Amino acid sequence: MSRNYQQGTRNNRRIQSANAPYNFIPLNETVIQVEAPPSFDKFHNDRFNGFIELQIETKTPLFIRGVGSNFFRINELPKIPGSSLRGMISSLIEIVTYGKFHFYDDYKLFYRWIADQKNLRKYYQKMIQNVEAGYLNYENSGFFIIPAKKINGKTFYQTEKRLNPFTYQRQKNGSWIINSGSMEGKKRCWVINKPNHQSKIIIPAEDSKIYEKDKNRNICIDLLESAKKKHLVVILKKNKRKEKKNIQFPDGIPIFYVKLTINKNTNQIIFGHTRNFRVPYKYSTKDHIIPKELIDENIIDFSQAIFGKKSKWASRIFFEDANLIDDQNNIFFEETSPKILASPKPTCIQHYLEQEGNLEDLKHWDDKNIKIRGYKIFWHKKTLETGSNGWSEGRIMRDTQHTIIKPIKPGVKFKSRIKFENLSKIELGALLFVLNLPQDCCHKIGMAKPLGLGSIQITSKLFLIDRIKRYESLFDGEIWNTGINEINNIDDFIRTFEKYIIERITKKERGESNQLWNTPRLKLLRKMLNWKNTNLPNWLRRTRYMDVKEFKFRRILPRPDDV
Secondary structure: OOHHHHOOOHHHHHHHEOOOOEEEEOOOOOOOOOOOOOOOOOOOOOOEEEEEEEEEEEOOOEOOEOOOOOEOEEOOEEEEOHHHHHHHHHHHHHHHOOOOOOOOOOOOOEEOOOOOOHHHHHHHHHHOOOOEEEEEEEEOOEEEEEEEOOEOOEOEEEEOOOOOOOEEEEOOOOOEEEEOOOEOOEOOEEEEOOEOOOOOEEOOHHHHHHHHOOOOOOOOOOHHHHHHHOEEEEEEEEOOEEEEEEEEOOOOEEEEEEEEEEEOOEEEEEEEOOOOOOEEOOOOHHHHOOOHHHHOOOOOOHHHHHHOEOOOEOOOEEEOOEEEOOOOOOOEOOOEOEOOOOOOOOOOHHHHEOOOOOHHHOOOOOOOOOOEOOEEEEOOOOOEOOOOOEOEOOOOOOOOOOOOEOOEOOOOEEEEEEEEEEEOHHHHHHHHHHHOOOOOEOEEOOOOHHHOOOEEEEEEEEEEEOHHHHHHOOEEOOEEOOOEEEEOOOHHHHHHHHHHHHOOOOHHHHOOOOOHHHOHHHHHHHHHHEHHHHHOOOHHHHOOOOOHHHHOOOOEOOOHHHO
């Protein structure tokens, strides 16, 4: 996001800024590489072995699902799973060590900009300007389209005849009238001319797979499955009830399509059940992870070195489940339904892609050199149990949209342990760095983080095992010689790690400080993890999801330091 936007007037920010319960830590420009871990068949003298004891206190309600609405349990005892702790810590390690961007889904998103900003609408109209109509079919070799016959140069036309939404009606001459749903309140029906069996358009397998992966497609209609069966099951809503209607299509499923020329040798077929159908972007999410070193399989980063790399080497760090500390009663809320979470998806370009602050020229997934915003982090929030600012509906809601949970209350304490083997001083420093956050900062874990659940405070103690001392003698006086020593000063480990990172990132990434938490990226992380934000005026309003009406303005999500 440009500095001009960041330094804009307060009024301009109010007009252009979106709000959300999350924000992003930008991708790093430098990817710090490390060596593969040493052999696993012995303990190395220049490396560290031991464990870290954790005490975890819930700052807000916490819920990690077990069976049904119950909190995660083993032998009827509530626990925070070690796997949840591992995921939380590995994500932070990835950020602070300037590592690779590991967790992403690579797929092509879809769009349909009809009543959107001028530049977006024009781009969409350009992509579908040569729409044709035809009939989708399937045979063993794959999907294909039988084009509709051209009458007066057109394969389809609009009709004044009105049908119910999602209705298909075959005419005596072999043509079809379809109503694929209203758009902008207008009910439009189309006539698709009868099929021209003398022609056939093969749909490349990749194009049918792209359609299949459209996660936001109308779930009532699956053209690919319908083409295989020669019939379409349409789900109609009547009086809040869903009703299925089975329609037979002897010539294939009536569709609209566009043939795009990618290059001299490649065409792409995009299609849908409506005239203004959803169009896939040319570039996938992976294309916007920049620089490409962030996803380079040949690079080993801290996260892989410590937590393991599939089929290459195992983890050297092991997380135990966190057990409830004794003598705590009445730790659960009553069973209830949390408010519905309806988070914007990556198709929300004004949130998930870096923008330049201009609402009239929003960047989208086909702007090849635009970066994704980075690592998604949720703000801490002190929400009430119920009410307009509450996280709960205040009762159990038994419908398809809600779930039922029984969370743990704030102020409940757990204890856990992280064991580690053969960690270098720098690697151990990285682990201690993300466990021991700056003052007033908290971690985030579990379900319903957008509603304010999952904030926890962690305190830790480091214990190192002297392997030589441990095996020199069986006893240490009158007790077993375990070789375990508590380390009261961990600053040396953390400083060694910080120095290693600072020396390897660029001057731009380093900023004016030699302290890692004061580098530009980690300043943003520290701001997002700061529990004191919850005391700021109007904080719940500033970190809420916007409603549907607000999204139509496509206001840009500001950086964490502009919130």
